[in-house]
Amino acid sequence: MKSLLKNSLFCLLAACFATACYDKNTVYHSYQSLPNEGWGKSDTLSFLIPVTDSIPPTLRLFTEVRNRTDYPYHDLHLFISQNMPDSTVWHTDTIAVNLADSTGRWIGKGWGSVYQAETFVKSVRPLRPGNYIIKVMSGMKDEKLPGMNDIGIRIEKQHTKSQD
Structure with missing residues (x-):
């Protein structure tokens, strides 16, 4: 019960922090x-991604664990x-997310019993607005893989030289 309370509290704090640090x-x-x-x-975890820009920019895809x-x-x-x-063609990538160093020390951010790590997957450019x-x-x-709390997807607009 304490572990569930700790994990719930961590997720609530992480959500508040993420909202406060929202990046445009x-x-x-x-x-x-x-x-x-x-x-x-x-x-299988499914994430529905709405792309609303009339001319979609290049996007950077990250996975978070x-x-x-x-x-x-x-x-x-x-x-x-x-x-x-292209919404009609599926691409599959196999990625490895490093969670601990060779000595077993967790390398992600976190405290207590939960750690968070992220990995860049790839850059993609949607052809048109839509739901992906x-x-x-x-x-x-x-x-049954034990010890996993959450899997996340983050997508950012990719900076171009003219934006810097």
């Missing part, structure tokens, strides 16, 4: 919580499928 270049930022008993190998200290590995492999350049989907699946061998 961020066009989408969302997390999905995972079950305490583990993230199932066949469980919140893990607990009972996560048994140093990294996390993810399959990220997205249809952002990003799907995230675990690329790990475990049928």
Whole structure:
């Protein structure tokens, strides 16, 4: 019960902090919580991304991971499928998110039993405004992956030389 209260308090504080630090270049930022008993190998997380600009800019896609200290590995492999350049064509990338160094020390931000790490995935340029989907699946061998709290997607407008 204390762990649940601690995790809930952490998520509430993180949400308040994220709202206070909102960046005008961020066009989408969302997390999905995972079950305490583990993230199932066949469980797919889906994020609906609305792109409203009449001429969409190039976007930078990041994945964010919140893990607990009972996560048994140093990294996390993810399959990220997205249809952002063209809503009819799906692209899948396999990425590795480093969560701990070689000694087992967590390298993400956080305190207590929850840590957060992020990884740049790729830059994409939607062809037109619309609703796009990003799907995230675990690329790990475990049928139920323990120690994961949340998986998030953040999308930012990519800076160009003229904006600097």
